[in-house]
Amino acid sequence: MPEIEQATPSEIKSFQEEKLREVLHYVSAHSPYYRRLFKQHKINILDIQSLEDLTGIPTTTKDQLQRYNDDFLCVPKSKIIDFVTTSGTLGEPVTIGLTDKDLDRLAYNEAISFACAGIGESDILQLTTTMDRRFMAGLAYFLGVRKLGAGIIRVGAGIPELQWDTIFKFHPSYLIVVPSFLLKLIQYAHANGISLSDSGIKGAICIGEPLRNQDFSLNTLGANIKSHWDIDLYSTYASTEMSTAFTECIAQQGGHQHPELIIVEVLDENENPVPNGKEGELVITTLGVQAMPLIRFKTGDIITAHTDPCICGRNSLRLGPVLGRKKQMIKYKGTTLYPPAMHNALNDFTEVDSFVIEIYYNEIGTDEIRIKLATKKPSNDLLHRIKDHFRSKLRVTPGIEFRPIEEIQKLRLSKLGRKPISVIDLRN
Structure with a gap:
């Protein structure tokens, strides 16, 4: 658990304000898009000293990211080690480049996210998502498990028969999986006489679909899984643009923010901050990203943030389940x-x-x-x-x-x- 996540809220805020000033100087020097934006709106980055001052900078939308994709790059393309794209669910996919440093950051992010869910060096994780097709998440999971020192089996998507063969051959303790695919594994087990209780699986890191209601109780999908297979279910939320995950801890009361990696705002339709515990659009500023940092990027996801202390000892903000996409x-x-x-x-x-x-x-x-x-x-x-x-x-x-x-x-x-x-x- 990083020390900053156990710091007091005021210490976390001061830490993030220092990181904010660093990233503003960085994009001002290296990002064609943000240099143009600051000039157009007559923004002096020296005036941005606190998190509250962020409101003086216009938000960045996905449309702008699509339209001016290359202008967000802060390094020559020769420095890009890995190219990925967004899913394109709400428009044309956006290309995101990562430097060697960005891949290290991605590994760190996932390592501390897995640790947040209680996973350690002695665990083995079975990856049921793709690592190819320009998909950031699969690579991030692999790098994170490797940095954590745990074991990983890269099975890929689909094929319940192969998944069960892998479970009994390598004895993983956790699955990285889309929740609805767990139902397919359960159906295959029932149809083929496989005992779920003998699987040795302790839990699942669940991606891509919500598991919980807004009060953190299991939703219909989560309850259906638990009624058949008594394993721990951990939600994790991320996007390609933010290169950062919000993963549940043992309390399972929302995904924890990593203050050293990302600044969070939750805004209403008029781009004003919403009161704590109220729903709004998630807006993020990435920290420590070298190739393509984003300032006040509107994710389009409607969420609720929670700032009350967590029993796990972390004092970082937590995000509740995604209510939906703003455009949808x-x-x-x-x-x-x-x-x-x-x-x-x-x-x-x-x-x-x-x-x-x-x-x-x-x-x-x-x-x-x-x-x-x-x-x-x-x-x-x-x-x-x-x-x-x-x-x-x-x-x-x-x-x-x-x-x-x-x-x-x-x-x-x-x-x-x-x-x-x-x-x-x-x-x-």
Whole structure:
């Protein structure tokens, strides 16, 4: 546990303000984009001395990152050791370059994140995500486990049979996994007479999908996993742009910020800070990044920050589960919805094998939702039960239709083939 994470809130703030001044001098000297931004808005970086002063700098959006991608680079391309891209879920993928120093930072980030979840040198982790396809996370996990001194088995995505063969051959203690894939492993185990209690798996570092409700209780997906397989579930949240993870500790009360790696703001629609415990958009400033540091980058993720002390001894800020993406917010029949809420409702039905949520404008220009489901036994009874459940949970009922599994799988296949897509926004 880094000492700064155990420091007092005021000490953490002072530490971050010093790091902020360092990164502002760095981008002012090396980033074409931020030099231009500071000049255009007549910003003197010497006036930015505190975290509160950050509001004097305009935010950076994903659109700007896409449009001026190369202008964010602070080093010659000859210094880039690794190139990765974002998933492109909300637009064209952004290229992120990493220097050798950035890879060291990435390894440090994941090492202390794994340690936050209680993983140590004696553990072996099974990696069930890809390390190729320009995917930062898979590489980050590998580098982090290596720095931690633990063991890792790079199995890759999918193939439950191979995953179970690896579990019994190498006896890993933790899985790095997308939560819904745990359900596929459970289904395969049940179908093939595999005892889950004999697996030796202690826990799972869960990525890409929310496990918890806003009060940190397990959501439907998390509860479903735990009801079959009694392992510890740890949520971790990150993005390619921030090169930093927020991972749960043993208290499982939100993902801890690493103050030496990232500054956090939570802003409302007018870019004003929200009160503690209120939802807003996560805005980050990276610290210690050499190739492509970002100042006040709007992630598009709607979250709630928590600053009360944690029983693990860390005093760093914690992030609650992601409510949704700002661009995917839906105003539907007077109700504000985010796709994760619909995911949770659909996860209550074991009959649903796969689904995709389409968001589009109807003929009068307002938001409309169409959910396409794949099930082995489509019926009017199932359709009515799902609609009633939506009315009960979310107060609205979107359009729902049964479609062949092959059609759903094709729709869920992302352009880069790195992770399945469950939401298709047709409004742009």
